[in-house]
Amino acid sequence: MLHSLIIKTPSPIKSPKNDSIVYTKEGHVKDQFLHICQDLKIDPTDLGIKTLEDFSEPGIPENIQVIRYNTYEKKRQCNHKFIL
Secondary structure (H helix, E strand, O other), X not given: OOOOOXXXXXXXXXXXXXXXXXXXXXXXXXXXXXXXXXXXXXOHHHHOOOOHHHHOOXXXXXXXXXXXXXXXXXXXXXXXXXXX
């Protein structure tokens, strides 16, 4: 007997409220934090704010898109804590 596999799409992670301390309105790291990134060997492009839509591609299911976003956001939030 064959059962269909139903994969529930995970919920996207929310960005921290203190993002405005480190990031510009465009989502880039502010200049005063760039030297901290260099000292900690963190690539500032890994800290940029991305939306869920930034991870969409034609033919990619929504659940994979959310998983990619969540993986990026977890890493970004972890690095974000280091520079504060």
